[in-house]
Amino acid sequence: MKVSILLPIYGRSIYLKEAIESVVAQDFQDWELIIISDPPLTPATKEIISHYIQKDKKIFFFENKTKLGFPASLNLGIKMAKGKYIARIDDDDIWCDREKLRKQIEFLEKNKGYGLVGGGAIVIDEKGKELYRFFEPETDKEIRNYILYRNPFLHSSVVFKKEIVEKIGGYNEKVPGACDYELWLRMGRLVKFYNLQDYLIKFRLPTSYRDKKSVRLQRIQRTLEKIQIIKQYKKDYPHFLKAILKDYLKIFYLLTLARCSKLDDYLYRKRQTSIWRA
Known part of the structure; x- marks a missing residue:
């Protein structure tokens, strides 16, 4: 198994099909999809998950008995993962480039000093309409010059080496709102960073949430x-x-x-x- 994809969910089902379908549509097929849910799980979400795990033997589902939270669920997924690499996708995002996994894995395989690779995003609203698009800083030097300002990797875009994350102890469960960002900072002590200058994901941004x-x-x-x-x-x-x-x-x-x-x-x-x- 080359790559394990982690998809934590929290009951909502409205965009879940799109997220899973974008994984299934990848031209690189040596993957497993691990879906992890905190309770409670809605009947609609259960129905969607049941459909996919029956349809594809590479899709697995685990429901936590109690609410573990986001970083703990991701750490559980890493322990379950069989892949050499870990990829991430959120239940409201979409991998819009069918070659996403292949491009990122090829980069990591060819560039041994690197441990984390992300990419650009097309930002969409709740209905899927494009709002704008952007690239993150590309090279390791550019990323390091930028990383303390803000997170230079979109979580749903990344692929990283499992062995590195296991070595440094996984996601920090004490900082649930920034567990990905803190993980990248720790990883950077051991490996190099890169962002492909390709639009790899559609990142869903609710258009009416920021004034609340x-x-x-x-x-x-x-x-x-x-x-x-x-x-x-x-x-x-x-x-x-x-x-x-x-x-x-x-x-x-x-x-x-x-x-x-x-x-x-x-x-x-x-x-x-x-x-x-x-």
Whole structure:
């Protein structure tokens, strides 16, 4: 088995078929798909999963007896995985490039010092309409210069070496809102990074969520979490002071100007698609 794909779910079924179908459609077929769910599971979700595990013997399903949370479910999936590589997809995202896995695995096989490879994204709304698209920083040097500012890898886009993640202890379950970001920072102490300059995924962004108070509070909490994370890695990557200043300014913004949803939408898009990204 070459690659194990981890798909954690939390009951919703609205986009699940699209996510699974995009995996099945890959031209690289040496994979297993491990679906892991926290309870409760809706009847509609159960029906979708049952259909696919009966249809394809490479698809497996595990339901946690209790709520483990996102990073714990991913760590469980890594323990179950038989593949040399781990890939990720969320239940509301889509792999839009049928050659995604092949391209990423070929890169890792040919470039032995690398342990993590991602790619670009087409951002879509709840109905699947394209909003915009962007690439992440490409080379290892560019990524390292950028990584303390913000996460340079979309979780649903990545493929990484299982042995490296096992060596460093898997996802950090103490930082559930930024467990992927913290994992990349630890991985970077051992391996090189790369982002393919191809649009590998469709990343679903709800168009009406950012003006809600509860979500703004979540964004503030995630930013505070990120600040604590990058303090641990300030000696491993450059631009720590600029990065932490940026995060404190972001908190101020979220407490004030982010209440205007139109402005927040505009600035979010500019941050993703222009030099504002840094």
